[in-house]
Amino acid sequence: MTQEAEKTDQRDVVIIGSGPAGYTAALYLARAGYQPVVLAGALTPGGQLVNTTEVENYPGFPDGILGPDLMDKMHDQAEKFGAQIEYDDVVSVDFQADDGLKHVTTDSGTTYSTRAVVVTTGAQYKKLGVPGEVEYSGRGVSYCATCDGFFFKGKPIVVIGGGDSAMEEADFLAGYGSSVTLIHRRNEFRASTIMADRVLSNDNINVIYDSIVTAVHGDDKGAQSVDLTNVVSGETSSLQASGVFVAIGSTPETAFLNGSLETDEDGYITVEHDCTRTSIPGVFAAGDVVDKVYRQAVSAAGMGCRAALDAQSYLSSISQHDSVTV
CATH class of the missing domain: 3.50.50.60 (FAD/NAD(P)-binding domain)
Known part of the structure; x- marks a missing residue:
């Protein structure tokens, strides 16, 4: 004070x-x-x-x-x-x-x-704390699918999280994106069974387990991709993503x-x-x-x-x- x-x-x-x-x-x-x-x-x-x-x-x-x-x-x-x-x-x-x-x-x-x-x-909203998250917030990085899903019609989307909120976001966004990839740091979801089953049965949603997003990349038009690291093997990769939805609480x-x-x-x-x-x-x-x-x-x-x-x-x-x- x-x-x-x-x-x-x-x-x-x-x-x-x-x-x-x-x-x-x-x-x-x-x-x-x-x-x-x-x-x-x-x-x-x-x-x-x-x-x-x-x-x-x-x-x-x-x-x-x-x-x-x-x-x-x-x-x-x-x-x-x-x-x-x-x-x-x-x-x-x-x-x-x-x-x-x-x-x-x-x-x-x-x-x-x-x-x-x-x-x-x-x-x-809880943040990832990774490079690019703040820079592309509002230009690809979002914390609300209902608010921003419309902007990513026909584009690749990434959702990060493993609870009910992440499941709900992924399921909602599957109706907009060309594809939705759900990334979870563990090998099983924290979400309720009914919510997880809904996501796993959706043909437009792919799940990557045991992985974290380590950076968001883009250009002056907005986000373009994310870097991933597998927390078990240590393997790194890159994934195309115009929309990055953070749903970790x-x-x-x-x-x-x-x-x-x-x-x-x-x-x-x-x-x-x-x-x-x-x-x-x-x-x-x-x-x-x-x-x-x-x-x-x-x-x-x-x-x-x-x-x-x-x-x-x-x-x-x-x-x-x-x-x-x-």
């Missing part, structure tokens, strides 16, 4: 995180008059979409839109109606303080005391919570059925920090709307007239 003097800021509601869920929650809460503050993060405000090129499956943009442009529009719309966006990281929280408020402390030294909190910090951004909210075995925040309420009254969660199934911008935005409405209902229930003065 910086050495600046600590400040205290009182709010009705604080949104931790940004992206489609955070900005949508901010829009709804701002229009309801709660003047939310959005702690959007210091380095990556806007979430994963700021690192995405063309987005063609977000409703309302028939010609597609660049990921960063979509996030800028969401940011500006929330701000227009009174949301305050702060580019700061949360370093600690206290959701059960004796004063009945929630306390959120940021890296800059500000502590927000608030009646309600919405957590929308998302999740990060994701990590929810919940470390700053320090166990203050209930999570599942993978670290995703658990919420009550059919709503966004967490294990702590007055704390709500939305987007990829909750959702490890769909992980789409539009579903995150929808959940952000639900979290805002749940937060509004909570705020109304605890005080009809005594709102915090900003």
Whole structure:
């Protein structure tokens, strides 16, 4: 934390995180008059979409839109109606303080005391950490088949992973690519039997076991091939690949919570059925920090709307007239 003097800021509601869920929650809460503050993060405000090129499956943009442009529009719309966006990281929280408020402390030294909190910090896809992965991200390297599979119609595709997510990605992409090669570092899948059988019975999917991708190569048009190493024999090879889909899991951004909210075995925040309420009254969660199934911008935005409405209902229930003065 910086050495600046600590400040205290009182709010009705604080949104931790940004992206489609955070900005949508901010829009709804701002229009309801709660003047939310959005702690959007210091380095990556806007979430994963700021690192995405063309987005063609977000409703309302028939010609597609660049990921960063979509996030800028969401940011500006929330701000227009009174949301305050702060580019700061949360370093600690206290959701059960004796004063009945929630306390959120940021890296800059500000502590927000608030009646309600919405957590929308998302999740990060696990990376391979190999040469070319970052360089060709969005230009051949992808972490979402549903988002980007369309761009690789009739082209060779590689999928990396061995769990259910990798099986689902490979099966989905088999309908687009000229071929799909599934690469797994072990000699058997971690995936469920039904998912593995579906992949193994698909004539357009080839499986390479006991192998890892060690590099992604390409040119100014994007990815072209990957280097492989067999972890048993040490043999190296190269495989043509216009699309490289990494499906080795994701990590929810919940470390700053320090166990203050209930999570599942993978670290995703658990919420009550059919709503966004967490294990702590007055704390709500939305987007990829909750959702490890769909992980789409539009579903995150929808959940952000639900979290805002749940937060509004909570705020109304605890005080009809005594709102915090900003």
